[in-house]
Amino acid sequence: MAIGYLLIAISVFILFILFPELGHGFIGRMAIELGVIFVALSFILLGVIPTLSYGFFKLPTAIGYEAYTSPIVLTGYCGFILGSTFLMTDNRSWNRIWGFMAALLGVLFFYWLGLWFFIAGILLTILLALRCFDAMNEKEELLIFFGMAILFLLLIVSPRRAFIVSTFTSFWRMFFSLDLVIKSSDLLIGTTGGGVLFGIPDGRVLMSQMIYQKIGGTWTGGGIDATIFGAPLMDFGIIGLMFFLFLLGFILNIGYKAINTGLKETKKVMISAYAGIYAFSIIAIMRGPDYFLVTLLIILFAVSLSTLSEAISLQSLSLITPEMRSMLSSLYQTGGLMYSLLFDDDKMAVDTLRKFGLVKVHHDVIRITPVGRRVFEVLEQGSSL
């Protein structure tokens, strides 16, 4: 069974990367199904629905904290945010309604799990994705913004929350935790050497253990939210803090630059990826970074670089004359090799293509060899530029 779930996850990922033409509705629904399966699996592993365990339904045993932030829950979260943003940005209105429904389902599931930050993450992702697509007018945006704020406040001040931790010290507690991290770690070179940022399943548990070790208490379980500055500081000291935040800003800004470039379909993927990963970084400001954020940032960087390279291809193709476009299209259809004499305009276009590594050109009787399939996909869609 376990291998089956893993295969589903891998196949969805491969479908998502290799066949964007399958349509966002299909991939969105697949992602949501994946999210539902994984969250349901995490309920089964926990043995109980945590926020509903009052009185008669009370937990028989203590929940392992690690189960809360295991990759299973995180994969479920990814499924929900990807699926709902994909469906919401689809052209068909029915899919958009399904997207909102899926987002609400995600909020409900993560409310049952008691993962408040993830609820904030889902809401923020949706707001950002809709904003990046310019899909809302000002009134709708205000309505959704305040609706989300009220929903989140209602959830965070629920009765169960008061049992777990005093509601009115949530933010104060995190800065206090940062204070504890500073006092219990070596500020110059760090203490844990990567154990917090790359720890499995949750490095913040190690941070909590180190603090207890320093202050001499008995660790009884649980992690610590020490803001985004806490984990790199405890791992690698002040140099690590500077390096991590530099990279965070750098990658997020490259992603932000990449969302407005690229073709229509790529733009959708890019906006979904950026909104999800940026929202996760935003909630990590208070929640603290972990291995999952690190992995997501690598993915964002990879996707952004790919989109930027496509944008450059588009820039170069905009210099090509219409005759050249039709010639290259016929070249694509006939099979990759062509002998031709070119006019001056076409020479310029071929030079441009060669400069960006899209074709190989041999002189005299000119033979053009296209490099890769991608250039023709770009060419076909970019011909309307």
Added chain:
Amino acid sequence: MSFSFNLKMLDLANPLVGFFLVLIISLLFAVAESLYGGLSLAFDKLVWVIILVGSAWYCIGVFAGNFFVKRIARLQRYLRIVSNILLIVAIYLGLFFFLADTTSPWQLDIS
């Protein structure tokens, strides 16, 4: 001349705006909570230094992204290779975390 506040003016998707908005709101909430609950806000001065240093380096990272984005994009020929390698690294990391998770049913014994 009239000024009307438009939510669209606040570019939430911008990494600089989002980060500082959330950080400042959190700090304000922390101050409000300390006032309400009679808690001390007198953390070690190093806390404020760390927040300032971290935010400053985040800003530097964002501006470096602005500065280098065109230079990076000009390396178009290598971008695909780099992005593919990064994706493979990310998939590997994801699978490794997935399999090495001590709470999952498909636990991998890495001890």
